[in-house]
Amino acid sequence: MKKMYEGRIIYDKNCSLPVYDHVEVLVCGGGPSGVAAAETSARRGRKTLVLERHGFLGGAAVAGYSGTICGLFFCSNHPESDMPRQAVFGWADRFYRQMKKRGHVTLPQLYGKTWLVPFDPQGWKETAEDMLIASGAKILYHVSILGVIMDGDEFLGVVIDTKQGLAQIRADMLIDATGDADLIYRAGLPYTLGDGGDIQNPTMIFRLGNVDIDAFLSFWGVDTISPDAVGDLMLRARAEKGYSLPRLKVWVYPTNRPHELFMNVTAITGLDGRSLNALDPEDHSEAERAARQQVREYAAFFKEYIPGCQNSFVEDLSADVGVRQTRSIVGIDRLKDEDVAEGRKRTDGIAACPWPIELHNGEKPFMHWLINDYYEVPYGALVPVRGEHIICAGRNISAEHKAMASCRVTAQCFGYGQAAAIACDMALSQNRRLREIPGESVRQELNREGAGLDI
Numbered sequence: 039m040k041k042m043y044e045g046r047i048i049y050d051k052n053c054s055l056p057v058y059d060h061v062e063v064l065v066c067g068g069g070p071s072g073v074a075a076a077e078t079s080a081r082r083g084r085k086t087l088v089l090e091r092h093g094f095l096g097g098a099a100v101a102g103y104s105g106t107i108c109g110l111f112f113c114s115n116h117p118e119s120d121m122p123r124q125a126v127f128g129w130a131d132r133f134y135r136q137m138k139k140r141g142h143v144t145l146p147q148l149y150g151k152t153w154l155v156p157f158d159p160q161g162w163k164e165t166a167e168d169m170l171i172a173s174g175a176k177i178l179y180h181v182s183i184l185g186v187i188m189d190g191d192e193f194l195g196v197v198i199d200t201k202q203g204l205a206q207i208r209a210d211m212l213i214d215a216t217g218d219a220d221l222i223y224r225a226g227l228p229y230t231l232g233d234g235g236d237i238q239n240p241t242m243i244f245r246l247g248n249v250d251i252d253a254f255l256s257f258w259g260v261d262t263i264s265p266d267a268v269g270d271l272m273l274r275a276r277a278e279k280g281y282s283l284p285r286l287k288v289w290v291y292p293t294n295r296p297h298e299l300f301m302n303v304t305a306i307t308g309l310d311g312r313s314l315n316a317l318d319p320e321d322h323s324e325a326e327r328a329a330r331q332q333v334r335e336y337a338a339f340f341k342e343y344i345p346g347c348q349n350s351f352v353e354d355l356s357a358d359v360g361v362r363q364t365r366s367i368v369g370i371d372r373l374k375d376e377d378v379a380e381g382r383k384r385t386d387g388i389a390a391c392p393w394p395i396e397l398h399n400g401e402k403p404f405m406h407w408l409i410n411d412y413y414e415v416p417y418g419a420l421v422p423v424r425g426e427h428i429i430c431a432g433r434n435i436s437a438e439h440k441a442m443a444s445c446r447v448t449a450q451c452f453g454y455g456q457a458a459a460i461a462c463d464m465a466l467s468q469n470r471r472l473r474e475i476p477g478e479s480v481r482q483e484l485n486r487e488g489a490g491l492d493i
């Protein structure tokens with residue numbers, strides 16, 4: 039990363055900017071983890087505000103069209119004959135049920151040795167927003183979190199950038215659900231970046247319209263992960279016609295709209311082939327440009343080579359290129375690669391995860407499946423090693439590189455948000471520091487709310 043930017047933006051406790059509000063719990067970021075955190079916090083009676091730079095909720099799930107809820111079901115060695123078996127409940131299940139009730143999801147679809155649930159992004163936005171409003175949480179859209187207000191290691195609030203200028207928001211507890219650990223970074227606290235700076239590639243997801251779904255499925259099969267024949271066709275298209283198709287294993291899902299496919303097929307690198315770091319605005323800009331070019335290539339390839347897609351067209355692209363990975367905090371505990379590979383359970387586990395390691399880098403994502411098993415994420419992975427009144431939720435929790443390639447998916451992000459909000463509520467009512475709250479107590483409370491962690 040180039041050194042031309044100043045990362046730390048700290049205002050002291052006497053900050054004199056206009057005070058927009060003082061809340062008990064301030065949720066920074068309205069992606070999956072922020073939505074679950076804000077709803078849980080407000081439902082528990084805390085004055086809660088969520089800040090979001092977009093004009094809608096959903097983060098990478100909606101602005102990045104991630105398009106499916108992953109992480110709900112166990113993996114199986116016989117997925118063609120087994121029925122999906124749900125492993126994760128709590129907030130993820132509440133949201134899933136709401137989405138089902140409103141007709142915004144398809145039935146679970148096969149994905150290798152497990153299942154996922156494609157959803158309608160518009161339905162995601164509305165469902166999340168309705169749940170938040172019903173809980174009493176307030177949402178502030180179109181604000182960017184610019185800096186943090188600190189007294190030593192204590193977080194006192196944030197400074198926001200709006201079209202009207204700067205303002206401060208004071209909070210008793212803060213939840214960093216920015217995906218990028220922006221609050222931790224602004225405060226100058228430690229974080230890690232992938233495997234020594236090596237992070238997973240971004241993907242631009244798009245929707246392909248006017249597909250003959252029956253013809254497509256009779257070629258592709260029911261598994262949303264492409265059969266080997268597709269990789270062979272891509273190699274042929276590269277050799278015969280010079281198509282630029284860097285990713286040979288791709289994920290494609292029929293949606294709940296007629297004749298439509300959700301296309302998770304691109305693997306974005308720089309125009310010169312280098313890996314891109316979305317924290318760098320130059321790299322991030324190049325990712326958007328390179329992504330649009332790659333979408334054209336894959337769409338043309340599908341039209342020319344894949345049965346059922348002859349008359350297809352690109353309906354739309356996600357608003358933002360999808361960023362899988364940036365900063366991970368250094369927590370008082372850390373989810374390790376081996377915890378995931380070995381399915382480690384823990385008394386202080388606050389979220390269960392049956393999702394495989396799904397590491398996107400290069401031609402074929404690396405997959406490691408947990409058959410009929412799951413692991414648990416410890417409470418301490420949400421609590422930064424330094425900083426008071428702050429907790430993290432979502433894809434910025436403390437996890438090693440391969441572990442992050444599993445624990446970052448939506449059902450688990452919902453779980454981290456719910457756990458973070460419960461911990462804030464406990465810290466406030468018990469007048470304790472977040473780092474003093476036992477993970478076991480958060481787990482107990484999650485189970486009281488239906489998380490089913492002791493199944």
Ligand SMILES: Cc1cc2nc3c(=O)[nH]c(=O)nc-3n(C[C@H](O)[C@H](O)[C@H](O)COP(=O)(O)OP(=O)(O)OC[C@H]3O[C@@H](n4cnc5c(N)ncnc54)[C@H](O)[C@@H]3O)c2cc1C
Pocket residue numbers: 066067068069070071072089090091092095096097098099102103104105106107108109181182183184215216217218220240241242243302359360361362431432433434446447448449451
């Ligand atoms: C290409 C791609 C495909 C994926 N596919 C799947 C899939 O099929 N199924 C699945 O379950 N998961 C998938 N994921 C993963 C999943 O979408 C993410 O891990 C999840 O969205 C992370 O949630 P989060 O709340 O931690 O962060 P995010 O979703 O990144 O949300 C963070 C939110 O904070 C806001 N924000 C950030 N910084 C600021 C700031 N400074 N000021 C104000 N607001 C800010 C952002 O606008 C955003 O809304 C995919 C991810 C990508 C990138």
